[in-house]
Amino acid sequence: MEKFNGILSLDIESENLYEKIKDPNYVPSKKQLENFFFGANNQNKSYEKLSKFCTKDKNDNIFEFVTEELLEGLTEHIMETIEKFKKNKNETILILEIGAGRGKLGYNLQKHCNNKLPDKIKIIVTDRGDFNRDYLDIVEKIDSKNAINKYRPDIVIQSWMIGDIDLTQNWRDCQNVKEYILIGTEKYCGKSDLTWGVEPKHQDKKIKFVKPYEKDGFERIDLDDIETFSQTMESKVVSFKR
Numbered sequence: 001m002e003k004f005n006g007i008l009s010l011d012i013e014s015e016n017l018y019e020k021i022k023d024p025n026y027v028p029s030k031k032q033l034e035n036f037f038f039g040a041n042n043q044n045k046s047y048e049k050l051s052k053f054c055t056k057d058k059n060d061n062i063f064e065f066v067t068e069e070l071l072e073g074l075t076e077h078i079m080e081t082i083e084k085f086k087k088n089k090n091e092t093i094l095i096l097e098i099g100a101g102r103g104k105l106g107y108n109l110q111k112h113c114n115n116k117l118p119d120k121i122k123i124i125v126t127d128r129g130d131f132n133r134d135y136l137d138i139v140e141k142i143d144s145k146n147a148i149n150k151y152r153p154d155i156v157i158q159s160w161m162i163g164d165i166d167l168t169q170n171w172r173d174c175q176n177v178k179e180y181i182l183i184g185t186e187k188y189c190g191k192s193d194l195t196w197g198v199e200p201k202h203q204d205k206k207i208k209f210v211k212p213y214e215k216d217g218f219e220r221i222d223l224d225d226i227e228t229f230s231q232t233m234e235s236k237v238v239s240f241k242r
Contacts, residue, residue: 018056021065024104024136029068030229047233054231059132063160064183065229066104070237073226074157074181075112077239078121081155085178095123096153098144098167103127103136105159124151145170148177156180160235166194168240172216179241181223185234196220196238213240 017036020026034042037050054062064070082093095113097106106125113121129141142150144167156171161184168190171180182189182196192198197211197220213220223237 018053021062022102022134024102024107027066027068027071027108030227033065033067033229050233051231060102060134061231063231064105064235066108067227067229069227070105070183070229071108071112073223073237074109075116077181077223077226077237078113078155079116081179081239081241082117082121085154091120093121093155094151094153095121095155095157096147096151097123097125098127098147098156098158099161100125100127100139100159101131102133103139106157107136107138109157124153148174152176154178157183159183160188160230161190161195163188164191166191168195169212169216172213172218172240172242177242179239182238182240183228183235184230185232185236187234188232218242 020028037053038044038046078095086093095109097103097109100106103125106123110121110123113123124140124147125136125138126140126142126144126147127135128143129135129139135141140147148156148170152174154176156177157180158167159182161167161182168180168182171177184190186192186196186198190196193200193209194212197213199209203209211220218240221239221241223239226237228235228237
C-alpha cells in the first residue's frame with residue numbers, strides 16, 4: 001500500500017480501475033493515476049493506455065478524471081469567491097453544474113463544500129441526458145439555457161463543454177451569475193474565440209477582436225494551481241468573474 005494525502009490506499013495497478021472510476025465515491029489522487037497509466041516516476045510516458053481507457057465506452061467517454069487535487073482546488077477557489085461576494089452569513093450560495101455527465105464531479109464537490117461551509121452551498125447538477133449513461137439520482141436532465149433560466153445561479157461550472165458549441169453567452173446574460181468556471185481545453189471545448197476569448201487565426205487585422213467575456217464585464221483568471229488529469233493531459237481550470 002502507498003500513502004496519499006495521509007490516507008493509506010491500495011495500489012490501483014492491481015485493481016479494476018475502470019469499474020472503480022464509475023463508483024461516485026471513489027476519488028483517486030493524481031499520483032495514483034500517473035502511476036497506473038505511466039508507471040512509477042512517469043517512466044512510460046505513453047498516452048495509448050490512457051486513450052484506450054477513456055474511450056472504452058463510446059457512450060460515456062472519460063474526459064476529465066475527478067481527483068482529490070481537482071476537488072480540493074475547486075473547493076478552495078469557491079470559498080475565496082464566496083467570501084468576496086456573499087451578502088450575509090445566512091445566504092445560501094447556488095452553484096449550477098452544466099453538462100455534468102453521470103454527475104460524479106458535482107456529487108463530490110458538494111461533499112467537499114459541505115465540509116467547509118455546512119448547509120451554505122447548494123450544487124445543482126444538470127445534464128441534457130441524451131446519452132446512454134448510468135446517471136446518478138442527483139442529475140437533473142435539462143439543457144444549459146433552461147437550467148440557467150430556472151435556477152439563476154451565483155456560480156456556473158462546466159467540465160469539457162461540447163466542442164464547437166458556445167454556452168457561455170447565456171451565462172453572462174444572467175445577472176445573477178458572478179462567476180463561471182470552465183474545465184477543459186481551448187482546442188477541444190466550446191469555441192476558442194467565443195468561449196475562451198482566443199483571437200481567431202484569420203481575424204481581420206483591421207477589425208479589433210473584442211473578447212466576448214470582456215465585452216460583458218468579465219475577467220479571465222487561469223487557475224494554474226489547480227491540478228488536473230484528463231484524457232488529453234492538457235486540461236486546465238479557468239475562472240471568468242464579473
